[in-house]
Amino acid sequence: MPARTPDRTDGRTPAPGAATAPDPAPAQDPARAAAEEHFEATLAREQRIEPRDWMPDGYRRTLVRQIAQHAHSEIIGMQPEGAWITRAPSLRRKAVLLAKVQDEAGHGLYLYSAAETLGADRQDLTERLVDGRQKYSSIFNYPTLSFADVGVIGWLVDGAAICNQVPLCRSSYGPYARAMVRVCKEESFHQRQGYELLMTMMRGTQAQREMVQDAVDRWWWPSLMMFGPPDADSPNTAQSMAWRIKRHTNDELRQRFVDMTVPQAEKLGVTLPDPELRWNEERGHHDFGTPDWDELKRVISGGGPCNAERVERRRAAHEDGAWVREAAAAHAAKQAERSRRAGKEQAA
Ligand SMILES: [Fe+2]
Ligand SMILES: [Fe+2]
Numbered sequence: 001m002p003a004r005t006p007d008r009t010d011g012r013t014p015a016p017g018a019a020t021a022p023d024p025a026p027a028q029d030p031a032r033a034a035a036e037e038h039f040e041a042t043l044a045r046e047q048r049i050e051p052r053d054w055m056p057d058g059y060r061r062t063l064v065r066q067i068a069q070h071a072h073s074e075i076i077g078m079q080p081e082g083a084w085i086t087r088a089p090s091l092r093r094k095a096v097l098l099a100k101v102q103d104e105a106g107h108g109l110y111l112y113s114a115a116e117t118l119g120a121d122r123q124d125l126t127e128r129l130v131d132g133r134q135k136y137s138s139i140f141n142y143p144t145l146s147f148a149d150v151g152v153i154g155w156l157v158d159g160a161a162i163c164n165q166v167p168l169c170r171s172s173y174g175p176y177a178r179a180m181v182r183v184c185k186e187e188s189f190h191q192r193q194g195y196e197l198l199m200t201m202m203r204g205t206q207a208q209r210e211m212v213q214d215a216v217d218r219w220w221w222p223s224l225m226m227f228g229p230p231d232a233d234s235p236n237t238a239q240s241m242a243w244r245i246k247r248h249t250n251d252e253l254r255q256r257f258v259d260m261t262v263p264q265a266e267k268l269g270v271t272l273p274d275p276e277l278r279w280n281e282e283r284g285h286h287d288f289g290t291p292d293w294d295e296l297k298r299v300i301s302g303g304g305p306c307n308a309e310r311v312e313r314r315r316a317a318h319e320d321g322a323w324v325r326e327a328a329a330a331h332a333a334k335q336a337e338r339s340r341r342a343g344k345e346q347a348a
Pocket of ligand 2: 187
């Protein structure tokens with residue numbers, strides 16, 4: 001029997017985006033002590049924490065921040081590729097791209113729902129995104145200059161997302177882990193459609209091959225930055241790993257991505273733009289150069305090439321959609337009133 005929240009006032013009102021602070025010293029209250037013990041034992045047994053379970057405030061805050069950032073990334077991530085839907089070169093490519101962008105909207109919705117199980121409010125999260133209080137992945141602040149970018153995003157960006165997200169299927173928070181299972185299945189199709197598009201272009205004309213190489217040159221380093229800052233500069237990683245929210249460090253995942261991608265690049269016939277990239281027999285991994293961490297900081301803090309445009313577009317879409325939300329709420333209220341009346345009539 002899972003421990004219930006002994007004190008409903010603690011942690012029920014999360015502060016999304018708040019810094020992760022250690023929880024205050026455990027209270028002497030025996031119910032609270034039992035709940036904490038249950039929490040720790042659940043993690044130790046590799047079982048899931050569910051919304052009904054007691055959890056430390058810091059655990060809840062960290063999850064809300066991470067899940068919200070993840071949801072925002074899915075939704076903002078629709079924009080760079082969405083810009084190519086009307087310019088896709090064939091009906092088949094258009095249908096594939098349309099389906100992929102719709103999948104990303106679905107991922108955002110699962111994730112906002114997961115955040116809601118922690119007490120977060122979706123409207124509030126959206127407001128935090130559009131007024132800059134919450135972040136999203138730095139990668140979506142780069143422009144998509146040619147149709148080859150659609151392929152490279154599928155291959156590298158969705159590929160990096162898979163490396164990040166597969167371990168999250170074993171994350172300790174149940175609703176997040178379960179959402180990730182479906183998300184990862186769809187991401188693997190995204191990666192394959194990107195790779196297949198690039199393979200087709202590489203078999204085409206010299207101009208097409210050059211487009212692919214140019215896109216790879218522009219997206220390679222930002223893709224490596226998707227794993228976040230180096231471990232030495234990632235203060236929240238240790239706590240997230242202790243809580244089993246995160247399963248691997250940023251640098252471990254980055255290495256995994258490089259090792260996975262190098263043979264794919266060779267097969268494709270493109271050059272990854274890193275003169276330091278080479279196989280290290282001793283380590284059993286590829287060595288690679290250092291991403292420009294100043295660029296990552298700049299892009300995360302709003303100074304990337306498309307930050308303002310992406311957020312403005314999201315704000316406009318949110319405002320344009322207000323009437324849909326109002327209509328849906330009015331419809332739901334009407335339905336509820338109807339079933340309330342029907343219930344009364346039956347009872348009479
Ligand atoms: Fe996605
Ligand atoms: Fe995707």
